[in-house]
Amino acid sequence: MHFFETHRLTKAFGGLIAVNNVTFHVEEGEIYGLIGPNGSGKTTVFNLITAYYPITSGTIRFRGKEMNGLPTWKVCKEGIGRTFQIVKPLARMTVLENVMTSAFCRTSNTAEAREKALEVLQFCEMEKKIDFPAKGLTIGDRKRMEIARALATSPKLLLLDETMAGLTPQEQADGVQLIRKMRNAGITIIIVEHIMHVIMNLCDRILCINYGQEIARGTPAEVANNQNVIEAYLGKE
Amino acid sequence: MEMFIQTLVAGILIGGVYALIGIGMTLIMGVMRIINLAHGQLMMVAMYITFVLYQFLNIDPYFALLVAPPALFLIGAAIQRYLLNPLIKIESIIPENQVLMTVGIGIVLTETIRFMFSSDYKSVKTSYSTATFNIGAISWNVPMVVAFILAVVLTASLFFFLLKTDVGKSVRATAQNKDAAMIMGINAEWITQLTYGLGAAMAAAGGTLLLPIYYLFPDVGGPFTLKAFIITILGGLGSAVGAIMGGLVLGVAESLGATYISMALKDAIGMVIFLLVLVFLPGGLKQLTKV
Numbered sequence: 001m002h003f004f005e006t007h008r009l010t011k012a013f014g015g016l017i018a019v020n021n022v023t024f025h026v027e028e029g030e031i032y033g034l035i036g037p038n039g040s041g042k043t044t045v046f047n048l049i050t051a052y053y054p055i056t057s058g059t060i061r062f063r064g065k066e067m068n069g070l071p072t073w074k075v076c077k078e079g080i081g082r083t084f085q086i087v088k089p090l091a092r093m094t095v096l097e098n099v100m101t102s103a104f105c106r107t108s109n110t111a112e113a114r115e116k117a118l119e120v121l122q123f124c125e126m127e128k129k130i131d132f133p134a135k136g137l138t139i140g141d142r143k144r145m146e147i148a149r150a151l152a153t154s155p156k157l158l159l160l161d162e163t164m165a166g167l168t169p170q171e172q173a174d175g176v177q178l179i180r181k182m183r184n185a186g187i188t189i190i191i192v193e194h195i196m197h198v199i200m201n202l203c204d205r206i207l208c209i210n211y212g213q214e215i216a217r218g219t220p221a222e223v224a225n226n227q228n229v230i231e232a233y234l235g236k237e
Numbered sequence: 238m239e240m241f242i243q244t245l246v247a248g249i250l251i252g253g254v255y256a257l258i259g260i261g262m263t264l265i266m267g268v269m270r271i272i273n274l275a276h277g278q279l280m281m282v283a284m285y286i287t288f289v290l291y292q293f294l295n296i297d298p299y300f301a302l303l304v305a306p307p308a309l310f311l312i313g314a315a316i317q318r319y320l321l322n323p324l325i326k327i328e329s330i331i332p333e334n335q336v337l338m339t340v341g342i343g344i345v346l347t348e349t350i351r352f353m354f355s356s357d358y359k360s361v362k363t364s365y366s367t368a369t370f371n372i373g374a375i376s377w378n379v380p381m382v383v384a385f386i387l388a389v390v391l392t393a394s395l396f397f398f399l400l401k402t403d404v405g406k407s408v409r410a411t412a413q414n415k416d417a418a419m420i421m422g423i424n425a426e427w428i429t430q431l432t433y434g435l436g437a438a439m440a441a442a443g444g445t446l447l448l449p450i451y452y453l454f455p456d457v458g459g460p461f462t463l464k465a466f467i468i469t470i471l472g473g474l475g476s477a478v479g480a481i482m483g484g485l486v487l488g489v490a491e492s493l494g495a496t497y498i499s500m501a502l503k504d505a506i507g508m509v510i511f512l513l514v515l516v517f518l519p520g521g522l523k524q525l526t527k528v
Contacts, residue, residue: 050420071426072419081420088417090410101410104403105422113403153422 001064003028003188004157009058011041011048011212018044020212021058026157031179031189033203033220037232041212042192043085046159050082051075062157076105081155083146085162085192089134095121095145096130102152117152123185124148124178140171147178151187158182160191164198176201200224208232239374244496245489246375252488253385254443257392258461259468259480259487261439264395267412267475268432269321271335275343276440277461282346283309283441284457285354287448291361298361298448299383305445306438313437314430316342321433322426343458351455359453366449384446391442392481395435399477408432412475440465460504467511473523482522486510 005025011018019041026032034042047053049060051072060067062078070078090098096117103113103120121127124144129137137145143163150158160179164172172195179202183189193199199206199220206223208216216226223229258280265273286308287301296304320342321335368379399405410418411428419425444461451457468487472479487507494506518524 052416052419071424073422073424076420076422084417088414090413090417092413093409097406101406101418101423102421104406108403110401110403149417149421153420 002026002061003030003063004190005061006045006049007059007061009045009048009060010056011044011053012056018212019048019209022207022209022212022214024207024214024217026188026190028188029183029186030204031183031191031202033199033206034190034192034209035194035199035206035223036209036215040210040232042209043161044212045209046082046161046190046192049075049159050080076153076155079154079156080159081150081153081157082159083143083150083161083163085165087139087142087146089137089142089145091133091135093134094130095126095132095134095137095148098134098145099148099152102149105153116154117148120148120151123151123181125174140167143167143175144178147182151182155187157188157190160189160193162192162194164193164195172198196224240496243375244492246377247381248489248492249485250378250381250385250488251492252485253388254446254484255464255468255488256481256484257388257446258440258443258465259472259484260392260395260477261436261443262465263469263472263475263477263480264408264439265433265436266469267477268408269317269335269429271321271333271339272466272469273339273433273436274336274462274466275316275339275346275458276436276465277463278343278346278458279309279313279437280440280444280461281453281455281458282312282350284444284448284451284453285350286441287445288359288361288453291363298363298445299387301448302387302442302445306441309441310434310438314434316437317430317433322429343462347455347458354455356455360451361448361453363449378450380449384450387446388443391439395439396477404431463504464507467507470511471514471521473521476521476523479521479523486522 002025007023009022010020022045034045036042044053048055051070055068062080065078067075067078090101099117099120100113103116107113121130124147126141126144126148129141134145147163164175167175176198179189191202203220206217206220207214208223208229210232215228215232216223262273262276283305286305287298290296290301290304291298320338324335324338365379369376370379399409407418407423407428408431410421410423411425415425464487468480468483471486472483487510490506490510491503495503514521
């Protein structure tokens with residue numbers, strides 16, 4: 001039994017098959033990379049795992065339990081957290097309130113939720129910004145707050161959707177540090193990312209998809225040298 | 238000058254109750270992104286519940302506050318669960334169709350009540366319905382003052398609920414970003430039921446508070462749906478603070494209009510404000526206060 005696995009995962013929007021027979025598994029403590037050109041179906045895979053879309057066919061199992069058909073909020077309670085590529089801050093709340101709202105996932109006690117939120121914000125090095133309104137944050141801080149919010153639900157598995165896109169090189173380096181720190185804290189991570197040096201540095205194993213289908217898998221070095229991957233990104237000669 | 242102050246007082250008192258009704262609609266607007274066009278009709282049902290309690294069981298309208306709003310909470314939650322939420326699940330139906338559904342619900346409620354009670358005007362005449370007291374030269378109508386105070390208390394409790402409790406935070410989170418709320422472990426579907434129930438209960442409280450002073454007939458809902466809609470637009474969609482301001486502005490404007498222009502044009506004043514707001518301040522009062 002694997003920590004997390006999908007089996008022949010498929011999603012069709014009418015006649016368009018966005019995710020086609022994708023099978024992969026992630027072991028506990030791993031950082032797993034999901035890459036592919038734009039529109040290849042990476043975010044759709046995340047949307048299937050977190051039940052924003054119903055699955056057309058296939059199964060998802062997490063810690064031995066079949067997740068098909070669970071609503072999003074239960075997926076969260078089971079221990080899967082996620083960030084969005086296009087960040088979704090609760091704009092009219094402060095940073096602390098945003099993270100506290102997440103912490104209420106595991107407790108209904110306000111003091112406990114506040115404590116958990118402060119702890120997570122410290123972990124993400126955002127403790128100086130707790131009273132800022134979320135809508136006033138820079139894009140880097142918004143992405144960081146998304147991560148903090150996901151962490152506050154105490155996930156075992158965290159899905160990161162392009163958390164580095166649009167960040168400065170320094171912010172990217174800090175982000176890589178943060179992701180390592182999360183893994184060291186015992187969180188398994190699946191990461192979708194376009195920035196190659198981030199993926200190559202972080203991931204233990206990578207799955208590359210195109211048009212919803214697997215085209216390569218393996219270690220970062222294997223995938224980087226795979227002919228199919230090079231063609232998918234750069235085109236044929 | 239005295240007449241002006243008297244008019245202002247009357248406007249502010251009725252405005253407090255309008256605000257209560259308007260907040261119910263703006264709450265539903267904020268979370269579900271739809272205008273609840275059955276709002277006044279739900280209030281009308283609550284008024285009939287209060288009326289029946291008074292007429293047949295001799296229960297004072299203020300005690301009916303413990304019955305009518307909870308009853309409407311249940312009716313509202315059931316409407317959301319069995320009539321509105323199923324519409325979202327069918328992908329080919331656009332979300333706006335929920336609005337059409339609320340129109341239908343409003344018609345069914347009105348006609349059901351007409352079938353049961355006929356179209357005749359009814360009223361609840363309590364011993365204190367026409368009681369007044371004076372401060373200086375200004376006279377205060379007792380039921381209006383009580384209604385205003387209770388409306389303020391209920392509004393304050395709602396704010397406490399939204400700002401200080403975990404469920405209240407979940408409601409605000411769902412209103413601000415439903416997708417984000419769901420991955421934070423919030424059961425958004427349950428929150429929509431709770432919100433519609435709360436919205437209906439606020440309208441019910443408003444209706445019950447108005448009953449000792451107002452008359453009652455099955456079509457009383459329509460004008461109040463309209464008033465609540467004007468308040469929601471005036472305050473800015475989804476803004477609870479805006480709805481309070483909106484309610485007070487509408488109450489005062491109606492009152493001034495009735496005194497200085499014509500009693501018959503009272504309801505037209507609201508529509509004029511509505512148009513002016515849409516033309517000059519499309520974001521509502523929320524646009525000015527940024528909250």
